[in-house]
Amino acid sequence: MTALPQGSAPGSTADESAEAEVAPGTAQAPAEEPGAAEGAGPGAEGEARTGVEEAEPADELAAEEAGRASEAEPADAAEGVERADEAGGAEAEAGTDETGGPEGAAEPAADAEAAAAAQVSEAAAELAAQRELRARIEQRKAEKDAPIPAGTKLSGTAADLLAAVRAVESGEKSGATFFAGPPPAPRKPAPGPAQEAAPVRPRAPESAQAPATSAEALASVRSVLSRGGAPETLAAQVTGALGEQAAERLGADPWQLLSVPGVRPEQADGFARALLGAECRPDDERRAAALVGWILEQAALRGHTALAADDVRKALAGRSVPDPDEAVQQAIAEGVVLVFQDGLAEEPEPAEDTADTEGAEETAEPVEPVEVLLGLDRYALAEESLADGLARLLNSPVGNDGSVWPEGGELIRAVAGSGLVAHTGGEAARAESAAVVTAAAAAGLRAAGAAHTLDGQRRLAELTGPLAAFTLAGLLSGEGPGRDADGALALDVLVVQDAAQLDVETAAVLVESLADGCRLVLSGDPGVLGPAGAGQVFQDVLSARVCPVVASRLPDAGPVGELVSGIGIGELNQVEAPGKEVVIVPVRDAGEAVHRCVQLLADSIPRAFGIPVEQAQAITVGHGGSAGTRALNAALKQRLNPGPGRFGGFDPGDRAAYAQDLGRTVVGTVVEADAEGLRLDCAGTPVLVPKERVESALRHGWALTAHQAVGMRWPAVVAVLPGDAAQGLNRPWVYTAFGRAERHLSVVHGVDQALPRAVAEVLPAPRTTRLTPLLHGLMKPAEQ
Structure with missing residues (x-):
């Protein structure tokens, strides 16, 4: 994969970030839009003023405006709520009439007018006020069918958004006019203990337009990758991992680049620095959440379905996360990971006699520590589904079928x-x-x-x-x-x-x-x-x-079977091989190991045992190194089928290994290439390698790793163990590699005592899984 930037790179300026902060997710409407005109002018101002000055009872006005809002457009509904809130505030104040004077109180006037007003009883004043109120309510009801000047109380961003919505609804402008701009910059969280936690992985903003086509999505992702200094060739992988809204999601959370296989945290950090500039910090919640998910994905590649919480914290500390414990808690709260407590011990009941607290503490049994595991939901759900399914098969009646x-x-x-x-x-x-x-x-x-x-x-x-x-x-x-x-x-x-x-x-x-x-x-x-x-x-x-x-x-037959059976119990025995079924070929260095491997496959084994080269296989520890699969395949191609590599590095007659899926490899011979891809013959079964996968999933196959060779066997096998392979050896590797041979095994041996030590002492690291305790929770162990 093309390397991603690891250092700082030019990114958004402070002015650009500030501009994005002002109006996230909104669109600026032109001044001439109809919706914007409705919110301006003296009429609107007058209505707004009237709404404050009129002293109508809050409950009646709120009910009336709520009825209007339920029938109005979304923006009108918001206006109705706003008016109801204003009415609630007006209820506590002294009401004013339309002339600006206090209702029910006499104006300073002549003595005669004052005397006449004094004779009016309180009941009559109340009736007059109610008649005036009913008249205003009836007037408002009559106006319900008239055009509603929506947006008259909105201003700034809200008014612009209302204008944009009106323009789209009327068909005067398309949604793309307002929503095709760059994604909003993530809002910087404000400090403080009372701050509400921001989403770690924000959703992509919803838009009014139809979902983007794949070509549009790829173009958008390429743009974001380019701004962050990442290779645009990652666009397809990013889109596959994050979906059609990948550009928006990546722009809002640059660390989601870690969801692409092969991307490392230091590369994602460089990408985030380029996009966020000074806002990129090691304690960013988005970074911590992405790192927690990445750590668990890397653990899954090593076979774990979950990890101990302490191991996750240590890994986070190694990635410069300031507060690993807080990062783990945040990831749990946001649903990035699931938490499990397997083997939870019951707490002892408190002593009844509270006076003898010290004695109760001394007699209470200690509580065993509980191992807290963290896992990704895909593996947790798969393990739980599997446990339920196995229990279902065990509980289904089969004896009376x-x-x-x-x-x-x-x-x-x-x-x-x-x-x-x-x-x-x-x-x-x-x-x-x-x-x-x-x-x-x-x-x-x-x-x-x-x-x-x-x-x-x-x-x-x-x-x-x-x-x-x-x-x-x-x-x-x-x-x-x-x-x-x-x-x-x-x-x-x-x-x-x-x-x-x-x-x-x-x-x-x-x-x-x-x-x-x-x-x-x-x-x-x-x-x-x-x-x-x-x-x-x-x-x-x-x-x-x-x-x-x-x-x-049933024991495995022959000297090879006897050798492999001993390896399975940790013993590298010397076996009797009268027919040269097992041959040890010592070598001094990796160059000699490659030479001996080519000699054995191309000459010695066909001549001595009558096994054609097509039925012999080389197996080594890894792809790299001076005697890995790359070096061995290059030497074997030069000897067995030299050619220019016309079809993506392959020629007809080449042996090829095709990784169809994770952990599943097929080996065959290249037949031809066409517009669809490269065609292989795998022991009589035709297999097509799509042309887009030739570069990534196809290798020459005269030499394989033991992991690739699992599940397959050949009449003859050459196991190549150069000196630099000592660190990669353990008992299952030797058992698997040697056990691929049916009739003959040659061991090109350059690791000295590392081989018997690996067989006797070195076991693979245990995998952390939850299936066994899940099965114990569903079923009782069977009596054997």
């Missing part, structure tokens, strides 16, 4: 009697879970199996038949058995292989797609690398122990 299952092993018996079963094992155990599909079909049930990758689907189909094997993504997108009238998958039994790759959002969608009474089998290897998305569904289900758990006893 009339099906007669054939005799089988422990796994088939468990599936016959439970709506949810977990099954663990290595590569050999895939045959056991596939047998469940066959047994269910024999019992007259609708059954299918799903795998993580196309290669996993191929291997599953060899055991169940092609009509019952799918990829999980294909099954959820409409392939396979279809759906019933309620939208649920038309299945009675579903076996999910590679269940260790289930993230919480995919698992929630899957479980919601299953009808009551459907049996779900989660089958996987708990030793492999975890899912690329947030959560660890398979591990959490195993930990919760709310359903039957069946562990396979």
Whole structure:
């Protein structure tokens, strides 16, 4: 991604900010507009004066004006309320008549007039006043049908806004005339403890015009990005993250740029400085809220569905937030994050004898500290939905559905009697879970199996038949058995292989797609690398122990299987390999590691084992580095399929790895390119890479990372471990990389003792999730 500015950049001047502060969200109407003319002139002034001078009872005038306001335009309604308020203030003052003198009091005049006035009783004066009042009310009622001079009491910004509304309503001007200007500058919060909290993520201002087209939205976003010194190429990503009103939202809150994947806080800070100038501060509430969301999104990329509140505070302090605790509280109050208290301990009841307070305190049991977790709503809702769905499957009756299952092993018996079963094992155990599909079909049930990758689907189909094997993504997108009238998958039994790759959002969608009474089998290897998305569904289900758990006893075959089985329990054993099934190739540096990898794939393995290069795969720790996938693929292309890279860096015959989705990679051979994109042949399955995704989602595929290789296997694998890869090694990585080999494994070894130490001691950082306690809250742990 193009780098964003990290320092200060020219932004709005102080005068421009002040101008935007004067009239946010309003439009200036020309003086000749009809609505503006109504609010000017002697007539309007006279009516305003009369409204103050007349001393009418507040309740009657308010009721009358309220009736008028309910029938009037929105601006007229506001005027009616204003008049009612004025009447309420006039009630407390002495009323005046139209001549300016006090009502009911005699003017200083001749003695005769004074004497005559003195003879008038108080009742007669009151009746006269009431008759005068009724006459004025009747006059006002008669005027209801006449044109209402709306806006006569409005001035300044309100009058301008009324004039703009009138101009749009009359058709004299379009809404775009008044609402096409730049978004208003965010209002600077005033200091003070009694200040009302401003919205952290303000809504985009509503406008009278129709929603902008995508082209218009992109143009507006490009303009805002340009003003902030950010690359305009981010416009599509910003619009995708923030919606059609992205320009307005970004202008009001520059830190929302952090919602774009790949943007870092220092880059968003530079963008905000360019837009806000001196108003950009590290303690801005908008910045704190955006940082809290960004920290939790980064945690999700590491597999967490929630984080401890203390960890969030520490991360905020590391980003120069002055008061992390206040920032967390503000984010919670504004709904940016949700707060959870798992394992809340009950407080002890107070002692009845208040006199013996000290003794009560000594005998009271200490309250265990409660871990407060923060999470984004998308992952929280997915985990809660998943827990409810799994509990629903467990509680649905399946034992009396009339099906007669054939005799089988422990796994088939468990599936016959439970709506949810977990099954663990290595590569050999895939045959056991596939047998469940066959047994269910024999019992007259609708059954299918799903795998993580196309290669996993191929291997599953060899055991169940092609009509019952799918990829999980294909099954959820409409392939396979279809759906019933309620939208649920038309299945009675579903076996999910590679269940260790289930993230919480995919698992929630899957479980919601299953009808009551459907049996779900989660089958996987708990030793492999975890899912690329947030959560660890398979591990959490195993930990919760709310359903039957069946562990396979089938060992993986051959020397490679024996080696991998030892790694799974933390032992790097030396295995007997009479047929050179496992070969260690020591190297001194990364350059030699690349050379040996190319030699093994292109020459040694095809010649010694008869395995063609198309069926061999290199696996390394990462994409970068002197022996990462980039360096290895460049060397392998030069050796195996040199060419100019006519199609976006690719040539027909190149092996390519296409990241279809997060954590799901397909490997195939480039066939051709056309106007739609690049076409691959993935073991007989055609795959189209759209041209807009070639640059971002396609790499050469002779060398992969272990994360990309999960769910796939090859007859031969070359695991490349250069010296600089030592820090990236742990037991699941080694277990996954070595376990991708079926017949032969070559280890290009340059990490010395780091390899056995990683297998024996280094485990991945634990993921923070909530599925296990949620399941415990819904179900009791099953007796094993």
